[in-house]
Every structure is written in structure tokens, then in C-alpha cells.
Amino acid sequence: MTFSSAPPPTTVDGDGASTISAVHPDVIQTQILNRLDGATLASAACASSHLRGLCNDDTLWRNICTATWPSLHDPRVRHVVSGFPGGHRSLFSDSFPTLHHVDDHPDRSFPTASDHWISAVDLYYRDTPIFSKVIRTETRTGWFGSSPLWIDLLDPNELVPTPLVYARKDEDWMRQRHLEENLSVSWILIDPTRNRAANLSSRKAVSAKRNWFSRDLELVYAVVIACEGRAAREWVQCNIKVTCCGEAGGEMHVREVSLMVEDTEGRNICGEESMVILQRAIENGKRERVKEEEAKAREEKNTDTFNSQTVRYTGKR
Incomplete structure (x- = not known):
């Protein structure tokens, strides 16, 4: 057989x-x-x-x-x-996930300043995009270098509609919690000179509260960046603030999305120093999912208000 x-x-x-x-x-x-x-x-x-x-x-x-x-x-x-070494694959590698801290052997030299940044920003509700915008920020002006870094995404009278209803006072806590869990932001900062990028937003908000004066809802998304070689600071926090407004029971709108960099005492850092820190972080930073609980606890330690004399720098559209 x-x-x-x-x-x-x-x-x-x-x-x-x-x-x-x-x-x-x-x-x-x-x-x-x-x-x-x-x-x-x-x-x-x-x-x-x-x-x-x-x-x-x-x-x-x-x-x-x-x-x-x-x-x-x-x-x-x-x-x-199109100028990135690996095209969109390189961009994805740089931007996903969020930038977090820097590596153990950073380049301590001061990087050559780029003449502009490009910010590609997306807002999501329950992971569905609801708004996208790109702005260009000139970084070689004296105004940018000496003023606290504050980049506004939206124009002064621009409102972004959302699928949400603005909370009544008795729903405040519940609405804030809902926004923390479901409203997210991606802020990709692109350095065209070096063909590198980084995502400067935490996946979820690290804080959500109502402004005592305007009664608007304010959410903060944050990542922490170490300042290797900067004698005056050990780390800074890159904050993205999203401000929501509306009439109680009516449609909720987003009226502000802004980027700023703070030190450990909650003070805004000027554009020139912020540029050095961010450029170094973009080149040397680790990309990993941040621990949202730690980021939120760190944000709560910072002051809740900014210097009243802070001058906003609006990027060129």
C-alpha cells in the first residue's frame, strides 16, 4: 500500500x-x-x-x-x-501618538530658528472630526520673539458649531465631565525647515471648568516637555485651551482654540524661548501615549490665570 x-x-x-x-x-x-x-x-x-x-x-x-x-x-x-524623508509615513511617525518629554541624550546645541511654523489642528467629538484648520505662524518677527507665545487658531469673531447643547447651570458638572471624555483636539506643529512635526495635544482634556467671569466652558489639553540644558527651567507644559460658549439649552459653539507654553508656576514663556524648547522637543522628543491622570494632576498644580498684560500673537492665515 x-x-x-x-x-x-x-x-x-x-x-x-x-x-x-x-x-x-x-x-x-x-x-x-x-x-x-x-x-x-x-x-x-x-x-x-x-x-x-x-x-x-x-x-x-x-x-x-x-x-x-x-x-x-x-x-x-x-x-x-512632500519634503519629509519618508513623506506621509514620516509625518505619521512624528505625530502619532503625542509628543512626550525628550530623550536621554538630547542635542544641547541651540537649533537654528525656523522662519515659520505650520499648525494643523483638528477638533473631534466622540472621535469624529467636527472642525479642521491650518495656520501659519511667522517666527522671525520681534513681536513673536519678545511676547509670550500665544497662537490663536480662530479669528476674533469665528465660531465653530458643535453637535452639543450648551449646559444649564444644574447640568454643569455632568456637561464638563462629558466634554472631558468626548471632546478631543489634535494640534500638529510642523517645522518646515527640518521636515519634522509633533502633536502637542493630550488625547483628552486634563481640565474642564467654567470661567467665573464669562461663564464660558474652558478645557485644557496639555503635554509636558523637559528643558534639557535650560538652567532656569526643568520642564514646561504646552497647553491648548478650548473655550466653548452658548446660551443655556441652545447650541454650543467653540469660540477659542489657542496654544501657549507655561513654566511650572503657570507663567507664559516668550516666543523666542518657546521656539527653542519646541524645536528641540520636535527633533529629540519621545512619541508615546501620555498618562492622562498625571497630566491632569500636574495641570491642577499650575495657576488658573494668566498675566493680564499677556499680548496675544495671532499667526498669519
Whole structure:
């Protein structure tokens, strides 16, 4: 009695790629890879040299980036990203997840100042984008260098509609808690000179409270950045403030989204020093998910008010 031999084992090439190489690349890209999120696509690229080449396709990464951050559709951003070494893949690696602290061996030299920054900002409600905008901030002006850094995303009379109802007084605590959990911000700061970027916003708000004077709801999103080599400071906190307004029971609007950098005592840092700190962090910073509880506790230690003489710097639209 004879027996047929067992089927041959799956063919594997020298670097671990299996017979998936026999599948047409278009099938892999259109039926498999384009359904993956960024983290999974990056992992797939490590499986073999064959997959690495397919996974590095810029169209895949552009679709992932613009789906995650709709603001990246802006032509100004796409022009800058075209100069990144890895295109949209590099942008994703820089911007997801949030910037946090700096590495153990930072470059202590002072980086050459960029002449402008680009901010790509997206607001989300329950992870669904509700507003996107891109602004350019000139950084070579004397006004920027000497004034406390304060970049406003919205124009003075601009209001962003939301799908939320503005809370009545008896619903205050519940509404603040709801906003903390469901209203999120992404603020990607892009350095066109170095072709690098970083996300300066925590995933969720670290504080939510009602302004005692205006009665507007104010949410703060924050990341902490170490200031290696800065004798006067050990770390600073990059804050993004979102201010919501409206009539009780009516539609809630966002009327302010602003970026500032504070020291440990809650004092705003000038544009020149902020630029050095942020540029160094963008180049050397770790990208990891921040512990929101720690960030929130740190924010609560800072002062709640800013210097009344702080001059706002509005980026050029």
C-alpha cells in the first residue's frame, strides 16, 4: 500500500517572506493594506522586505494621515510633507501618538530658528472630526520673539458649531465631565525647515471648568516637555485651551482654540524661548501615549490665570 507524500512546506525566502510574494502587489495594497490603521501598517512593514516595500507606499500613508487628521488635506501641509524623508509615513511617525518629554541624550546645541511654523489642528467629538484648520505662524518677527507665545487658531469673531447643547447651570458638572471624555483636539506643529512635526495635544482634556467671569466652558489639553540644558527651567507644559460658549439649552459653539507654553508656576514663556524648547522637543522628543491622570494632576498644580498684560500673537492665515 502506497501513501502520497505530504504537501511541501510553505516557501519562505531568506528574510522571512512567505509565498505572499506570489500574490499580486495590487491585490495586497487594495484589498489588505489599505484597510489597516497606521500602527498595524507599520507592524506589517516589519514582516518582510517584500511587505516593507508595499507598506511604504506614500498613497497608503497619505490616506491614513488625512483620515486621522483632516486638516492635512490643506495644500500648504501637503507641500511641506512632500519634503519629509519618508513623506506621509514620516509625518505619521512624528505625530502619532503625542509628543512626550525628550530623550536621554538630547542635542544641547541651540537649533537654528525656523522662519515659520505650520499648525494643523483638528477638533473631534466622540472621535469624529467636527472642525479642521491650518495656520501659519511667522517666527522671525520681534513681536513673536519678545511676547509670550500665544497662537490663536480662530479669528476674533469665528465660531465653530458643535453637535452639543450648551449646559444649564444644574447640568454643569455632568456637561464638563462629558466634554472631558468626548471632546478631543489634535494640534500638529510642523517645522518646515527640518521636515519634522509633533502633536502637542493630550488625547483628552486634563481640565474642564467654567470661567467665573464669562461663564464660558474652558478645557485644557496639555503635554509636558523637559528643558534639557535650560538652567532656569526643568520642564514646561504646552497647553491648548478650548473655550466653548452658548446660551443655556441652545447650541454650543467653540469660540477659542489657542496654544501657549507655561513654566511650572503657570507663567507664559516668550516666543523666542518657546521656539527653542519646541524645536528641540520636535527633533529629540519621545512619541508615546501620555498618562492622562498625571497630566491632569500636574495641570491642577499650575495657576488658573494668566498675566493680564499677556499680548496675544495671532499667526498669519
